[in-house]
Amino acid sequence: MNSTAPALSQAAAGHRQPRDRRKLADNVAGWSFAGPASLIILGFSLIPMVWALALSFTDSDLQSPGQNVGLANYRALVADPVFFQALRNTGLLVVLYIPASLIAGLLVAVLLNRKVRGIGFYRTCFLVPYIASATSAGLLMGYIFDRDFGMMNGLLVKLGLPMQGLLSSPSQAMYVLTLIFFWTRFGFAVVIYLAAIQEINKEILEAASIDGASRWTTFRHIIVPSVRPMTVFLTVWGVIDALQFFDLVMTTTKGGPANATVTIVYYIWQLAFTYFTAGYGAAVAYVLFVGTLVLIVAGFLIARRKGVMA
Amino acid sequence: MARIVFIGAGRAGNSRNVLAALAAVALIATGCGSAAKEQATGPVQITIWHGQTDAAAKSIEKLVTQFNQGHPEIKVNIEPGAATADGMLPKLTAALTSDAYPDIAYLYGSWAPNIARNPKTADLTEYTKDPAVGWADFWSSERAAATVEGKVVGFPAVVDNMVVLYNKKLLAKAGVEAPKPDWTWDDFRAIAKKTTDAASGTFGTTWAISGGEEAVWGLWPLIWQAGGDVLSPDRKKAVFNSAAGQQALGLLRGMAIDDKSLYLDSSPAEKGQKLFESGRLGMFLSGPWVLPDLQSAKVDYGVAQLPGTNGNHETVSGPDNWVVFKHDERRVKAAATFLTWLTAADQQIEWMKDTGSLPIRESIAKLPGYQDYLKKYPGIEVISANLANAKRVRPPTTRYPRVSAFVAEAIAQALLGKADAKTALDEAAAKADAALAVPGS
Incomplete structure (x- = not known):
């Protein structure tokens, strides 16, 4: 906005208007456009961020004004086994979810990019889990993956396979939650990839088929490179989404059994609102924030070096 | 995307613009605040957050309307505050931080020690001395739950206690007699084992293994009965891993692992109650709040006090409070008047x-309406009489939620067979000791 000011003020001088008043008018007009959004960012993001940082150096319980404890919260964190369990659980989610959503998202998008009867219906089907609320998805999946009464174990028994612990098993619960998370979110990757595939120049695809390229060659050498910017975007988006995983934990397991499904954000919520240690919770939140920032910046640097992003 | 963020940060360096934006935020903030200003004339306006659902929400709304009609000098505004009582604490904490808090809120008794630390929480001690309140007529466990270090922070709202509900048909089908009042842990285990039928998907009873309080609070009465306790009297040490604790958790572990008569509920969605309603659980440990649901599900249920050991049938009680928050002295007084009436x-x-x-006052049982109430809720007289077995409450310390989470983990470990009762409890006690040793609150 400021960069356009010299040009506009020159024009103003041509009309012999007082330069300052015109500049003021520009400022008012500019801020009336940018103001509401700036206020929202300032009020709901920047101020809470600064406040949370201040909170992380106190022993506040959000009820009484806390004492300043310096770095004690951060030191406690290094020795907190639940924090590391939450890190492992969340890390597992990211490592499994990102490749799965990218591969499945692209394959499904390719399948949906055809002219068949009722394609709109099929496309909608893949997006419905994404728009369903986490509460209903969580309750529904909680019943499906129940150890003793769930449909999943019923199916396994019909197939002659042994029953599994699923959500009742500390070693399986996080994998089950990852699967549920995948089911609710990967529709987004499908939509983004589908849009990108439809943007690919038809002439290139025609040329490829005239040159006798197989379907696999077309996929590997035209589609995959063409959608690479979307892959970078979906990776970054997916990492943020997975690192902030909370709602399904709340509605399916509450972090149990035996902390097997505690994620970082769920742990932050517990610390602040169940254990009344909001200062400590803010410290964990800040570690998550800095970690996310480092991951994303690193991701963009790698992508830029590889020439994916301009 | 990252680039946009960095450019934005660079522009924010233009200090005059930032100041203008900050001023605008400040204006909006004060604009919001003025709505809550004290009103000088007319009836005193107070707001109550009730956190109730369904029938209870309708009932409290009805009572508030009655109060407003009879008391022109006070106007009570009623709001749910949160969708359920569980969600009240985060909502209230946010409201207290932003000065948009109600005068009265429905809060679990276990939150009282933490809430009492908030400077905005009112001290009602003087008001409760008014003979019109009849403070001594409330049950002693309720008075204990509403009082933190000698300061009364609220009025008792609801009291409950844990009983065993049983499905008469399922027990008869399994050929076992209904629990008698003097039944023991062994009877409990035997009935559960006999009603379990893997082929038809029927379990003797259920226990929660999610990470929440629902997994934990049923263990305390068993430990108390066996002569143990949760924390040491000075609340500095965990003692739940005593022989009594091992005996209590050992009973449940035996039922889960050896008898396979416990359905382990990993969900926070009260699946156990749904299973009991659909006739898949022989027994269900719960409280009076499920009776209306059981009636609408048309379950033929019976009620028994908890199985005992050495003749001790102690239960756990969870009194909830109407906690009062200060705006000004007029409003606190109006809130006390309303709660005295309510x-x-x-x-x-x-x-x-x-x-x-359940009756929150001893004298209620003498009212003529009490007999209608007993008739309307079959089995309620057992739960009401069981209030006499509610001798202790969970430790009133700000650290209790953390301690409870460690015990929840131990219960899950033991019932899933990942550890024996002693190992699991010892581990939880070590963690709890560390949490209790941290200075402050």
Whole structure:
């Protein structure tokens, strides 16, 4: 906005208007456009961020004004086994979810990019889990993956396979939650990839088929490179989404059994609102924030070096 | 995307613009605040967050309307505050931080020690000395839960206790007699084992293994009965891993692992109650709040006090409070007046008939309406009489939620067979000791 000011003020001088008043008018007009959004960012993001940082150096319980404890919260964190369990659980989610959503998202998008009867219906089907609320998805999946009464174990028994612990098993619960998370979110990757595939120049695809390229060659050498910017975007988006995983934990397991499904954000919520240690919770939140920032910046640097992003 | 963020940060360096934006935020903030200003004339306006659902929400709304009609000098505004009582704490904490808090809120008794630390929480000690309140008429466990270090922070709202509900048909089908009042842990285990039928998907009873308090609070009465306790009297040490604790958790572990008569509920969605309603659980440990649901599900249920050991049938009680928050002295006084009216026996009998809640006052049982109430909720007389077995409450310390989470983990470990009762409890006690040793609050 400021960069356009010299040009506009020159024009103003041509009309012999007082330069300052015109500049003021520009400022008012500019801020009336940018103001509401700036206020929202300032009020709901920047101020809470600064406040949370201040909170992380106190022993506040959000009820009484806390004492300043310096770095004690951060030191406690290094020795907190639940924090590391939450890190492992969340890390597992990211490592499994990102490749799965990218591969499945692209394959499904390719399948949906055809002219068949009722394609709109099929496309909608893949997006419905994404728009369903986490509460209903969580309750529904909680019943499906129940150890003793769930449909999943019923199916396994019909197939002659042994029953599994699923959500009742500390070693399986996080994998089950990852699967549920995948089911609710990967529709987004499908939509983004589908849009990108439809943007690919038809002439290139025609040329490829005239040159006798197989379907696999077309996929590997035209589609995959063409959608690479979307892959970078979906990776970054997916990492943020997975690192902030909370709602399904709340509605399916509450972090149990035996902390097997505690994620970082769920742990932050517990610390602040169940254990009344909001200062400590803010410290964990800040570690998550800095970690996310480092991951994303690193991701963009790698992508830029590889020439994916301009 | 990252680039946009960095450019934005660079522009923010233009200090005059930032100041303008900050000023605008400040204006908006004060604009919001002025709505809550004290009103000088007219009736005193107070707001109550009730956190109730369904029948209970309707009942409290009805009572508030009655109060407003009879008291022109006070106007009570009623709001749910949160979708459920569980969600009240985060909502209230946010409201207290932003000065948009109600005068009265429905809060679990276990939150009282933490809430009492908030400078905005009112001290009602003086008001409760008014003979019109009849403070001594409330059960002693309720008075204990509403009092933190000598300071009364609220009025008793609801009291409950844990009983065993059983499905008469399922027990008869399994050929076992209904629990007698003097039944023991062994009887409990035997009935559960006999009603379990893997082929038809029927379990003797259920236990929660999610990470929440629902997994933990049923263990305390068993430990108390066996002569143990949760924390040491000075609340500095965990003692739940005593022989009594091992015996209690050992009973449950034996039922889960050896008998396979426990359905382990990993969900926070009260699946156990749904299973009991659909006739898949022989017994269900719960409280009076499920009776209306059981009636609408048409379950032929019976009620028994908890199985005992050495003749001790102690249960756990979870009193909830109407906690009062300070705006100004006029409003605190109005809140006390309203709560005195609301918790009086005449209003309580209405509330009890609507919701199936237990009497919060000893004198309520003498009211003529009490017999109608007993008739309306079959089995409620057992739960009401069981209040005499509610001798202790969970430790009133700000650290209790953390301690409870460690015990929840131990219960899950033991019932899933990942550890024996002693190992699991010892580990939880070590963690709890560390949490209790941290200075402050």
